[in-house]
Amino acid sequence: MTRFAIPIAIFVALLALLGIGLKLDPREVPSPLIGKPAPHFELPELHQAARTFSERDMLGKVWVLNVWASWCVSCREEHPVLLDLAASGAVPVYGLNYKDRREDGLAWLKGMGDPYKISIFDFDGRVGIDYGVYGVPETYVIDKSGIIRYKRIGPLTPEIVKEKLLPLVRELDRA
Amino acid sequence: MIPELGQLALALGLALALAQGLLGLIGAARGENVWMAATRPAARGQFVFVAIAFACLTTSFIHNDFTVAYVATNSNSALPLQYRVAGVWGGHEGSMLLWVLMLSVWTCGVTLFSRHLPQEMAARVLGVMGLVSAGFLLFILFTSNPFVRIFPAPADGRDLNPLLQDPGMVMHPPMLYMGYVGFSIAFAFAVAALLSGRLDAAWARWSRPWTTAAWSFLTVGIALGSGWAYYELGWGGWWFWDPVENASFMPWLTGTALIHSLAVTEKRGAFRSWTVLLAILAFALSLLGTFLVRSGVLTSVHAFATDPTRGIFILALLALVIGGSLLLYVWRAPKIGLGGGFEPLSRESFLLANNVIFAAAAGSVLLGTLYPLALDASGLGKISVGPPYFETVFVPLMAPALFLMGVGPLARWKKASLPDLASRLRWALAAAVLAALALPFAMGRWGVMVALGVLLAAWVAASGFVQLYEKVRNAASGVSAWTRLQAVPRATYGMLLAHFGVAVFVVGVTLVKGYESEKDVRMEPGDTVELGGYTFRFDGVRDVKGPNYVAGRAQIPVTRDGKPVAMLYPEKRIYRVQNQPMTEAAIDTGFTRDLYVSLGDAVSDTAWVIRVHHKPFIDWIWGGCLLMALGGVLAASDRRYRLAARRPREEYAVAAAR
Numbered sequence: 047m048t049r050f051a052i053p054i055a056i057f058v059a060l061l062a063l064l065g066i067g068l069k070l071d072p073r074e075v076p077s078p079l080i081g082k083p084a085p086h087f088e089l090p091e092l093h094q095a096a097r098t099f100s101e102r103d104m105l106g107k108v109w110v111l112n113v114w115a116s117w118c119v120s121c122r123e124e125h126p127v128l129l130d131l132a133a134s135g136a137v138p139v140y141g142l143n144y145k146d147r148r149e150d151g152l153a154w155l156k157g158m159g160d161p162y163k164i165s166i167f168d169f170d171g172r173v174g175i176d177y178g179v180y181g182v183p184e185t186y187v188i189d190k191s192g193i194i195r196y197k198r199i200g201p202l203t204p205e206i207v208k209e210k211l212l213p214l215v216r217e218l219d220r221a
Numbered sequence: 222m223i224p225e226l227g228q229l230a231l232a233l234g235l236a237l238a239l240a241q242g243l244l245g246l247i248g249a250a251r252g253e254n255v256w257m258a259a260t261r262p263a264a265r266g267q268f269v270f271v272a273i274a275f276a277c278l279t280t281s282f283i284h285n286d287f288t289v290a291y292v293a294t295n296s297n298s299a300l301p302l303q304y305r306v307a308g309v310w311g312g313h314e315g316s317m318l319l320w321v322l323m324l325s326v327w328t329c330g331v332t333l334f335s336r337h338l339p340q341e342m343a344a345r346v347l348g349v350m351g352l353v354s355a356g357f358l359l360f361i362l363f364t365s366n367p368f369v370r371i372f373p374a375p376a377d378g379r380d381l382n383p384l385l386q387d388p389g390m391v392m393h394p395p396m397l398y399m400g401y402v403g404f405s406i407a408f409a410f411a412v413a414a415l416l417s418g419r420l421d422a423a424w425a426r427w428s429r430p431w432t433t434a435a436w437s438f439l440t441v442g443i444a445l446g447s448g449w450a451y452y453e454l455g456w457g458g459w460w461f462w463d464p465v466e467n468a469s470f471m472p473w474l475t476g477t478a479l480i481h482s483l484a485v486t487e488k489r490g491a492f493r494s495w496t497v498l499l500a501i502l503a504f505a506l507s508l509l510g511t512f513l514v515r516s517g518v519l520t521s522v523h524a525f526a527t528d529p530t531r532g533i534f535i536l537a538l539l540a541l542v543i544g545g546s547l548l549l550y551v552w553r554a555p556k557i558g559l560g561g562g563f564e565p566l567s568r569e570s571f572l573l574a575n576n577v578i579f580a581a582a583a584g585s586v587l588l589g590t591l592y593p594l595a596l597d598a599s600g601l602g603k604i605s606v607g608p609p610y611f612e613t614v615f616v617p618l619m620a621p622a623l624f625l626m627g628v629g630p631l632a633r634w635k636k637a638s639l640p641d642l643a644s645r646l647r648w649a650l651a652a653a654v655l656a657a658l659a660l661p662f663a664m665g666r667w668g669v670m671v672a673l674g675v676l677l678a679a680w681v682a683a684s685g686f687v688q689l690y691e692k693v694r695n696a697a698s699g700v701s702a703w704t705r706l707q708a709v710p711r712a713t714y715g716m717l718l719a720h721f722g723v724a725v726f727v728v729g730v731t732l733v734k735g736y737e738s739e740k741d742v743r744m745e746p747g748d749t750v751e752l753g754g755y756t757f758r759f760d761g762v763r764d765v766k767g768p769n770y771v772a773g774r775a776q777i778p779v780t781r782d783g784k785p786v787a788m789l790y791p792e793k794r795i796y797r798v799q800n801q802p803m804t805e806a807a808i809d810t811g812f813t814r815d816l817y818v819s820l821g822d823a824v825s826d827t828a829w830v831i832r833v834h835h836k837p838f839i840d841w842i843w844g845g846c847l848l849m850a851l852g853g854v855l856a857a858s859d860r861r862y863r864l865a866a867r868r869p870r871e872e873y874a875v876a877a878a879r
Contacts, residue, residue: 050554053498054547057505061540063591066598067518068532075603 077178077197084111084188085176092143092151092165099166101192104140108218110211111186112162112202113142113174116154118182124201125158131207132161137187137215141165144174144182187211189218224289224368227277231318231362234270234325237263238355241328245348249341249416257344261332264347267354268325275322278367279309287378290371291315297380297798299769307391308381313515313531314367316394320511321357323395323402328354331406331431338427345413346406353405356538364531380769380798389449397442397469401507403435404472407479408504411497412546415553420497425487428500430857432483433715436476437853443469444846455804455819457739457834459842462611464519467590468510471583475503478579480853485572489634491560492569495576498550505543506583512539518594564636571629571637578622585614623677623727626720627684631691645691649683664736664837674731681724685717712859719852726845732838739834745827753835755816756780757789762820762829770794772805775820775829779809791820791831815839 079085088100112128114121132139141162143151148167155165168174177186180199187196196214198206241263248256278291282305287293295308295315310319328350335343361367384390410428414420446466451459460466479499485492513519516532563569589606597603631645657676661667692713693705742750744759751757760776772794779787789807796803806819814837821830 050494051551053502054544054551057543057547060509060591061536061544063595063598064512064516064518064536064539067594068516068529068536070594070597071517 075180075199077194077199079178079194080197082194084186084192084194085173087166087168087173087176089142089166089168089173092141092148092155092167095148095167099140099164101188104188105192106190108137108187108189108215110137110139110215111142111188112139113144113177113179113182113184113186115144115146115182116150117146120201121183122158124183124203125161127202127204127207128161129159130204131202131211132163136212138163142173142177143167144179145169145171185211187214187218190221223277223280224286224370227274227281228362228366228368230270230274230277231358231368234267234274234321235355235358235362237267237270238351238358241267241351242348242355243351245344245346245351246416249344249348249413252341254340257340260344260347260351264325264328264332264351267351268329271318271322271325271358275309275318278315278318279306282306282309285378287376288370288372288374289367290369291367293371293375293378295378295381297378297769299798300378300381300386301768303388303391304381304386307385310394311381311385314361314365316398317357317361317365318367319394320398320402321354321361323398324350324354324357324405327399327402327406327431331409335427341417342413342419342424342427345416346409349409349412350405353409353542356542360531360534360538364528364534377798380796383770383794383796383799383801383803384453386769386796387449387453389445389453393442393445393449395442396438396445400435400437400439400442400476401472401504401510403431403438404476404500404503404507406435407432407500408546411500412549415497415546415549415557418553418556420486420493420557422487422490425483425496426862429480429483429487430859430862432476432500433480433853433857436473436480437850437857439469439473439476440846440850440853443473444843444850447846448843451839452806452808455806457737457806457817457819457832457836459839462589462608464590465510465514467586467611468506468513471586471590472503472506472510474579474583474586475499475506478576478583479503481572481575481579485569486560489561489563489569491563492573492576493557493560494554495573497554497557499576499580501543501546501550502583505539505546506587508535508539508542512536513590519590561635563634566632566639567637568629568632568634571625571632575622575625575629578618578625582615582618582622585618586611589614620673620677623681623723626723627680630688630716630720631684646684646687649680649687652683653677653680661735664732668735671731671735674727674735678724678727678731681720681727685721685724688713689717710859710861712856712861715852715854715856715859717852718855719849722845722848722850722852724845725841725848729838729841729843729845733836733842736837737835737839739832741821741830741832743824743828744831750831750833752833753814753816753837754781755786755835757816757818757831757833759829759831761827762823765792767794769798770796770803773820773823775818775831777807777818777831779816787816789816789818791818793820793822810840812840813838 084101086101088098091097091099128139139161143165145168151165151167183201185198185202186194189195195218196210241260244256244263245260281289281292282296283302285296285298291312291314295311296305300308310316328347331346331350407428410424414424446469447459451457479496482492482496482499486496512535516535517529518532589610592606593604627646627649628642631642653676656679657672660675661671692709693702738753740750740752744750746759746761749756749758756779758778760778762773762775765772765774772792774790774792777789777791778785779789787809789809791807792805794803794805804819806817809816814835817834817836819832821832823829
């Protein structure tokens with residue numbers, strides 16, 4: 047009698063696995079940089095090409111680095127969320143304009159609004175490679191010692207900001 | 222108006238499918254003749270309405286009705302007519318509608334060819350198919366409606382994926398679905414048998430032709446997919462163990478076990494539990510495949526646009542259909558009983574080993590396909606499982622199966638004698654060993670794996686000839702050889718042809734893997750490259766325009782020993798609407814080899830990267846599959862199934878009462 051029940055037992059286990067699988071994203075590759083120092087860069091700013099910006103300028107502060115581009119469709123989705131975040135003053139937001147043309151990036155910010163304290167210009171995407179960017183938009187939370195604490199792959203949503211990002215920022219501010 | 226009519230037709234089809242299902246199953250359980258009799262018209266009505274819905278969608282495509290969202294995402298006004306029609310099943314929603322259409326076609330077929338079945342069994346079979354159909358129609362209407370309108374309508378559509386704009390790709394889904402859906406009939410027969418408690422040789426004889434036909438279609442569908450990947454993707458590969466490929470392969474493996482198990486159940490009444498379970502599993506794997514490619518659970522080049530709601534719905538459908546039938550199996554299978562006994566060495570035991578091997582093969586493919594998901598779900602990381610695993614596990618399982626293919630058909634039922642088999646097969650073995658030793662040398666160099674593959678293929682082919690020879694020789698004397706050959710049942714020819722097809726397939730795979738070669742070179746116009754004894758010259762690239770694309774077309778004359786062999790024109794196309802680049806490889810097809818040239822990228826104003834392949838015997842792979850499918854068709858059309866159809870029903874009732 048019991049051996050006839052083996053197929054259904056296996057099937058139930060399979061169902062459970064597939065059910066869990068529906069909540070996972072097989073394309074998402076978790077970042078190996080969490081807990082590691084943010085890779086060093088020195089890039090020109092988007093608005094003022096003569097000035098440069100480096101992650102070292104931000105040591106001692108908790109900050110958010112958002113990777114965006116004028117050609118990126120999902121970035122439009124998350125832009126209002128970033129504007130709100132910047133307006134709230136909870137954490138400074140810096141932008142990395144990734145593989146874009148300067149004029150396009152500037153025009154995009156002009157039209158959509160500029161939440162970034164400073165936007166840096168990564169024309170050939172090398173800094174993006176260092177940071178493991180593979181799906182724009184991506185957002186990093188970096189702490190006072192320059193260690194990456196969180197990476198969001200994909201557009202930011204109000205829920206993620208409220209439930210993950212802001213609590214983390216508060217925790218890092220206290221440290 | 223037409224899309225709305227289509228949607229209405231689907232809703233009516235759903236109502237009729239539910240009626241078919243409930244009337245059939247409840248009617249059979251309660252012995253209500255009127256209800257049972259009503260299932261046939263209900264099934265035919267369902268077919269009519271689903272066909273109307275499909276026709277409405279096709280009309281929307283042909284007339285470029287971009288107010289329908291599905292048409293807008295899968296078609297374009299510049300798309301040639303045949304691809305506008307094929308676009309109907311180019312995306313998720315339309316392909317589900319095709320699935321349901323196929324199901325209603327097969328159901329209609331069952332209503333036409335089941336006159337000889339006892340009414341109760343026919344009602345149950347149609348009932349189960351009705352419920353499955355209803356499940357899919359609900360899925361379509363609630364989560365995957367192809368008739369949803371979009372407002373404002375776009376000026377033009379997003380075009381059919383260029384990869385799908387191809388004749389092979391047009392036929393691949395319909396053939397595949399004919400296979401998947403055909404297994405639902407075997408499934409329905411199995412469930413009907415479990416419900417009625419009657420599972421005997423007669424049941425197997427009814428199931429067999431349907432199952433074999435479904436298996437043949439699935440074989441063709443998979444072969445088309447593989448052949449398409451070969452000539453379309455530009456790398457010269459033909460099987461990647463991609464999750465979606467595996468999703469079609471698992472039902473095929475299980476289906477192969479099933480058709481062999483059905484043979485035993487029909488001839489000897491044995492393996493009943495195996496056969497019922499295999500029938501449930503074959504369809505279960507078809508449904509699982511549908512789930513895997515549409516739910517976003519696995520990454521694959523094939524995956525349709527994904528949506529968690531759809532995933533949940535199909536998962537629920539899976540749980541109901543398969544869970545329900547497996548529970549039924551737990552409840553009823555113990556009462557099925559055993560059939561005729563047999564010795565450890567007999568045709569039955571060989572076929573049992575065959576069942577086990579193919580079940581294990583399907584299981585190993587399933588494990589490899591789901592392993593990344595299992596690891597991710599338990600938080601152990603993300604990996605991918607590919608050819609290294611599958612080839613290591615699958616190939617060794619097939620070797621004993623190939624050996625059995627030679628011995629099994631010659632073994633006697635119930636009790637076989639080893640010395641007898643050995644003496645009948647000694648020449649086949651000798652021929653196989655000779656081929657294994659000689660052929661690799663003829664190809665250029667000897668290797669163990671190649672020799673093994675040739676050995677097994679030649680063994681299967683040679684033992685097939687022995688079988689045929691014995692049939693001719695053992696007939697009564699005074700009868701001509703031709704008459705004797707005609708007396709051999711069609712099903713036997715089907716088996717011989719299908720097994721021979723397997724041998725051809727194995728030869729193709731072995732020789733291609735053993736002796737293929739390729740070269741990646743940068744070429745200026747006038748340069749030549751040598752491969753496999755052939756000389757390829759690059760004559761430069763010209764710009765050409767297609768109906769909905771622009772392309773760079775290279776001209777590559779091929780010669781051998783100075784004599785012209787072929788003129789090849791590989792292309793690099795850009796389809797205008799989606800701005801998607803595509804490589805169109807140029808292939809010179811031959812009986813003993815393919816010459817395959819694909820265009821890479823331009824590395825300077827005049828120089829291009831060209832990849833040339835020499836693929837010996839690669840067309841034997843798909844030729845073998847075609848022979849297998851033809852063998853299946855031959856077997857399914859054997860006279861005894863049609864004669865049995867004319868046998869009066871009372872005969873069955875008497876047999877059951879015994």
